[in-house]
Amino acid sequence: xxxxxxxxxxxxxxxxxxxxxxxxxxxxxxxxxxxxxxxxxxxxxxxxxxxxxxxxxxxxxxxxxxxxxxxxxxxxxxxxxxxxxxxxxxxxxxxxxxxxxxxxxxxxxxxxxxxxxxxxxxxxxxxxxxxxxxxxxxxxxxxxxxxxxxxxxxxxxxxxxxxxxxxxxxxxxxxxxxxxxxxxxxxxxxxxxxxxxxxxxxxxxxxxxxxxxxxxxxxxxxxxxxxxxxxxxxxxxxxxxxxxxxxxxxxxxxxxxxxxxxxxxxxxxxxxxxxxxxxxxxxxxxxxxxxxxxxxxxxxxxxxxxxxxxxxxxxxxxxxxxxxxxxxxxxxxxxxxxxxxxxxxxxxxxxxxxxxxxxxxxxxxxxxxxxxxxxxxxxxxxxxxxxxxxxxxxxxxxxxxxxxxxxxxxxxxxxxxxxxxxxxxxxxxxxxxxxxxxxxxxxxxxxxxxxxxxxxxxxxxxxxxxxxxxxxxxxxxxxxxxxxxxxxxxxxxxxxxxxxxxxxxxxxxxxxxxxxxxxxxxxxxxxxxxxxxxxxxxxxxxxxxxxxxxxxxxxxxxxxxxxx
Amino acid sequence: xxxxxxxxxxxxxxxxxxxxxxxxxxxxxxxxxxxxxxxxxxxxxxxxxxxxxxxxxxxxxxxxxxxxxxxxxxxxxxxxxxxxxxxxxxxxxxxxxxxxxxxxxxxxxxxxxxxxxxxxxx
Numbered sequence: 001x002x003x004x005x006x007x008x009x010x011x012x013x014x015x016x017x018x019x020x021x022x023x024x025x026x027x028x029x030x031x032x033x034x035x036x037x038x039x040x041x042x043x044x045x046x047x048x049x050x051x052x053x054x055x056x057x058x059x060x061x062x063x064x065x066x067x068x069x070x071x072x073x074x075x076x077x078x079x080x081x082x083x084x085x086x087x088x089x090x091x092x093x094x095x096x097x098x099x100x101x102x103x104x105x106x107x108x109x110x111x112x113x114x115x116x117x118x119x120x121x122x123x124x125x126x127x128x129x130x131x132x133x134x135x136x137x138x139x140x141x142x143x144x145x146x147x148x149x150x151x152x153x154x155x156x157x158x159x160x161x162x163x164x165x166x167x168x169x170x171x172x173x174x175x176x177x178x179x180x181x182x183x184x185x186x187x188x189x190x191x192x193x194x195x196x197x198x199x200x201x202x203x204x205x206x207x208x209x210x211x212x213x214x215x216x217x218x219x220x221x222x223x224x225x226x227x228x229x230x231x232x233x234x235x236x237x238x239x240x241x242x243x244x245x246x247x248x249x250x251x252x253x254x255x256x257x258x259x260x261x262x263x264x265x266x267x268x269x270x271x272x273x274x275x276x277x278x279x280x281x282x283x284x285x286x287x288x289x290x291x292x293x294x295x296x297x298x299x300x301x302x303x304x305x306x307x308x309x310x311x312x313x314x315x316x317x318x319x320x321x322x323x324x325x326x327x328x329x330x331x332x333x334x335x336x337x338x339x340x341x342x343x344x345x346x347x348x349x350x351x352x353x354x355x356x357x358x359x360x361x362x363x364x365x366x367x368x369x370x371x372x373x374x375x376x377x378x379x380x381x382x383x384x385x386x387x388x389x390x391x392x393x394x395x396x397x398x399x400x401x402x403x404x405x406x407x408x409x410x411x412x413x414x415x416x417x418x419x420x421x422x423x424x425x426x427x428x429x430x431x432x433x434x435x436x437x438x439x440x441x442x443x444x445x446x447x448x449x450x451x452x453x454x455x456x457x458x459x460x461x462x463x464x465x466x467x468x469x470x471x472x473x474x475x476x477x478x479x480x481x482x483x484x485x486x487x488x489x490x491x492x493x494x495x496x497x498x499x500x501x502x503x504x505x506x507x508x509x510x511x512x513x514x515x516x517x518x519x520x521x522x523x524x525x526x527x528x529x530x531x532x533x534x535x536x537x538x539x540x541x542x543x544x545x546x547x548x549x550x551x552x553x554x555x556x557x558x559x560x561x562x563x564x
Numbered sequence: 565x566x567x568x569x570x571x572x573x574x575x576x577x578x579x580x581x582x583x584x585x586x587x588x589x590x591x592x593x594x595x596x597x598x599x600x601x602x603x604x605x606x607x608x609x610x611x612x613x614x615x616x617x618x619x620x621x622x623x624x625x626x627x628x629x630x631x632x633x634x635x636x637x638x639x640x641x642x643x644x645x646x647x648x649x650x651x652x653x654x655x656x657x658x659x660x661x662x663x664x665x666x667x668x669x670x671x672x673x674x675x676x677x678x679x680x681x682x683x684x685x686x
Binding site: 308311312315316380383384385386387410411413414485486487502504505506507511512513516519520523 | 599602604605606607608609610611612613615617618653655656657658659661681682683684685686
């Protein structure tokens with residue numbers, strides 16, 4: 001009896017400690033949260049509201065375009081050339097779209113605007129999401145918007161789907177459009193970050209994050225992922241998921257991923273289509289950019305020499321020993337802001353001394369705020385043997401502010417590359433300037449319009465339109481061009497004297513092979529890249545953003561914006 | 565007799581395998597630890613730039629022959645102490661992915677393949 005009492009007593013004491021410790025931890029976290037003024041909440045709401053409206057409108061228009069295209073194609077045979085043209089037109093009219101595709105009722109891919117040869121085979125491959133006719137009846141006149149998942153090209157995003165019908169009105173397949181959610185939100189995030197000092201992240205109402213300026217958080221579920229398990233973060237996650245709008249404060253990591261800081265957030269809901277709710281959350285945890293005046297940025301030549309030293313080391317000691325040295329944050333391959341990164345040719349991280357948790361992860365689809373696929377550009381440059389490449393990345397020396405980065409990369413062998421980078425301070429993108437998303441959308445629309453017109457009117461008509469300053473194709477501040485796969489310039493509004501000449505040999509002061517890179521990017525399916533290029537009439541080199549798409553296997557169209 | 569024959573064949577096979585393994589390891593080790601000439605090549609416009617880093621026979625290197633897909637080797641002198649050799653115009657009209665070979669020609673007349681790499685010209 002006495003023993004029983006003792007045991008019960010001990011259990012009771014243990015339970016008391018367990019319960020009270022939980023209370024203490026919880027109290028510690030909540031007690032430290034500072035109250036937020038109504039004025040601040042109001043300011044944040046005022047910044048968020050127009051953006052929620054904008055995204056709602058954009059998704060509404062997008063779904064409307066998809067729906068209307070489906071109705072145009074109802075009863076049209078898939079062999080009819082009008083089908084491919086309608087899909088291409090839809091891709092043009094939705095700048096944030098990846099691929100536009102048709103599937104039959106068994107979810108077999110019938111046709112696509114993109115060459116999906118690496119991931120999907122026409123007539124064979126199946127869509128991973130299955131919808132029934134009943135699903136579309138339930139959706140009524142809305143399109144179904146999928147959850148964040150893998151798209152047909154292997155990247156992630158959401159898919160907008162609507163039903164297709166034959167002449168008799170029988171359900172006979174689906175029209176699906178893959179949406180690049182990064183592209184949809186990154187432009188407005190840059191605007192918010194640079195104009196107001198806020199940032200946005202977007203989550204589905206089930207907790208799955210579809211956008212965050214830190215790409216490592218995208219695809220995580222904030223209700224279940226271990227990253228978000230502190231009591232205040234869990235409370236915030238549940239509150240945000242359960243309520244269409246509101247405000248909340250919580251503790252979360254700052255950009256160093258070491259310190260927990262109070263983050264205040266307001267959110268609102270976007271209804272992008274049938275079956276989906278997105279919570280657009282605006283938070284105030286944007287760190288102030290701190291510049292160390294003593295920091296001396298190495299020159300491009302010093303950067304190259306640093307990478308070459310690592311290359312020689314890797315060739316001499318072998319891959320394993322070299323990667324161990326590159327991954328050592330206190331090793332000899334750290335020099336001021338320079339460190340050696342290494343990647344497999346498939347985008348797998350092999351060395352990142354300051355982010356060891358990322359080693360082994362694949363970053364093939366990683367994008368910068370302007371949609372430049374960083375790894376794909378780096379790998380393309382390495383496959384030329386090596387050289388300089390530009391992109392935007394968070395600068396750890398400036399509190400992880402997004403800055404313009406110049407990297408030098410080298411192919412070590414067919415399986416991996418190494419490189420290092422420096423942040424370029426003479427670029428406006430490093431100083432709270434940004435490319436307006438409307439400008440980016442114009443760039444995409446112009447190029448996709450040329451792609452569409454090349455199919456309908458022929459490439460020679462497009463070439464004439466590019467060179468005609470009065471043509472409907474022209475947009476202020478954009479400079480369209482066309483080039484063949486052999487490097488012959490067909491049209492160029494910025495450098496008309498180049499028309500008819502072969503420009504494979506074109507280089508800038510850093511030895512970057514501009515035409516070769518443009519062709520390589522187009523052959524990879526199109527995309528965005530930065531470059532340094534002499535702008536007429538002075539030919540002074542300036543930074544440019546180029547977007548290029550293939551029109552067929554031998555001709556490519558593109559356009560560019562001069563940055564600043 | 566048959567057993568003896570089998571043992572002999574097995575010994576020969578084991579010896580061959582060991583020789584192959586040790587030989588391959590030796591070749592790899594030698595190329596890693598003491599390369600004759602450590603170099604790299606990269607495309608810049610219509611040029612290919614070959615950079616010479618270090619190696620046991622750098623001082624003996626007098627010429628480098630560059631071949632694209634094994635055709636039309638272009639030979640350039642390597643001036644003493646020169647680190648970068650520019651093959652001007654060798655990539656004119658070349659597109660796609662190609663094999664590029666670099667052979668070293670040494671003072672004693674020997675020719676050795678120093679680097680073979682796959683370059684993506686476009």
